[in-house]
Amino acid sequence: MCGIVGYIGKREAYPILIQGLHRLEYRGYDSAGVALIGSKESKLRVFKAKGKVADLEAVASDKDCTGTLGIAHTRWATHGVPSEKNAHPHISQSGQLTLVHNGIIENYATLRSQLEKRGYTFKSETDTEVLVQLIEYFYTNLENNEQHTVEDAELLVSAVRQALHLVIGAYAICVLDSRHPDQLVAARKSSPMVIGVTEGNEEFFIASDASPIAQYTKQMVYLNDEEIVKCERGHELQLFKLTGEEVGVKIKEVNLDLSMLDKGGYPHFMLKEIFDQPSVLRDCMRGRLVGSKLHDNEWIPEKVVLSAVADHKEALLRARRIIIVSCGTSWHAGLIGKQLIEHFCRIPVEVAYASEFRYSDTVIDKDDVVMAISQSGETADTLAAIEMAREKGALIFGVVNAVGSSIARHTDTGTYIHVGPEIGVASTKAFTGQVTVLTLIALALGKAKGLVEEREYEDVLAELNQIPAKIEKVLQQNNKIARLALKYTYAHNFLYLGRGYNYPVALEGALKLKEISYIHAEGYPAAEMKHGPIALVDSEMPVVFIATHHELYQKIISNMQEVISRKGRILAIVTEGDEQVKNMVDEVVEVPETMACLSPLLTVIPLQLLAYHVAVCKGLNVDQPRNLAKSVTVE
């Protein structure tokens, strides 16, 4: 949560910072701010606004925004309500230091009262202001030290290091010292931070992820936990551990598809990302589903090639158990992964909420594999869960989207889903990407174990290859779903019901609706309805059934009858050509026929579209729903 951007170089900083904040707005959008230092006279200027980055731009529009050094922030409130006063950057007591922060300082109350005893006063309710005052406290001490052991240009790095030693919690910070307008200092622990470097070290870009940097340079450095970086114009980047020891800088070449970072003509990122699914799933399978060519555009997939599975085959084959740890939508994908892995590999799988798992006393040993699923690769709970599992000796396998993210770097091995940056706060293409990769993993592992019959293997591969084209068919019903959505905006509650592979899809459909339309929705296994939720059903209550032609189809029809007898309004997701359900219920949306194990890749699409259109009909901000942020980097 919260997005940070910093720039030091030869260009005007303000446009770079503002554009960067727009790219990071998915991380938080309740207030924003920018601090700039002019290149001629080093006067600090700070502008802040409650609301979105656009509100900040309005505030700054008639101000002097020149300068080649600056830091900026878009906030997701943790300590203190969203307001101009609590917005970052925060300035130290003397006005010399300015800081932006992403994360939570857990011991901020203790630190604040210690600083107050030393005469510091505070203007905001934030934990961040404590940090900037603490750094200033150490800065002043170092400066006043009669022995003068620290050189002037090193004062900021040293003060940051001393302050961070006292901090308990998570942080990514960027600090600006108005007495040294040739340097920017940044640091991280449990919150992401990337530095972009240009030729000759003329410019440095600092950001919470690579998206604000990618258009300027591909050369990036991902900070590790408890590292501090000093960016100084014309000098090599300097990297220090919290202990003070200088460490080597590892520059990575990062290639981001910049076209993925804009809406590409769609009104919202969420709709674009829903429509991106056929092409990004093709990307996700490219090179992993391999086979031979038939004609020009036709080919037959013959096998799954996943380097992570090949490289760790022994450990994966002897896995006693797989524990999937994840949150939210990624947790729902994990529930589908469990069914896939248990079916194809006969390895027992548990699916845990990372937030619970990290504090649990789960028995784990070196024959367990812990699989972390995460779109952002920065979710604090998931990161902590894998650290806990690593200490107990388990192999850590990542299923991640964001390349180079913290989770990707902290796993022993893994498979990227490669669906491109997901910007809409409600996750869509990441879910189908995760399910696709989990299917590939289950098939590769099941084959390696000799448990998947050749015929079944070939059939599933062939069908998986057809899924993107089948999603295209589902997407053709977008206008119909938009019309349907209009009829449901009145509702205050929704039930989503499914069974087997489609029970997690019911959970996911309900989550999508809750997140962006603010309508209360619950997902349930369809047969569980009669054990409680059926009490909610009346003529006002929309019930969404996922009722495709699979094993439990007739059972689902019985569950529908139970709703119909109580006058509930049913919207059913059915297999193309299904007449039985069509004749029973109020509305149907058809999806092409497919295998049960692949059906979530199709059935989730109308539910994503339904949530999207209900929210649009209600006039809500689909890409930035209230109270949410895309990347949950706090506990």
Ligand code: F6R
């Ligand atoms: C829902 C959503 C969240 C995330 C969850 C985990 O639309 O986006 O529930 O799925 O916060 O995030 P990642 O996958 O980044 O670890």
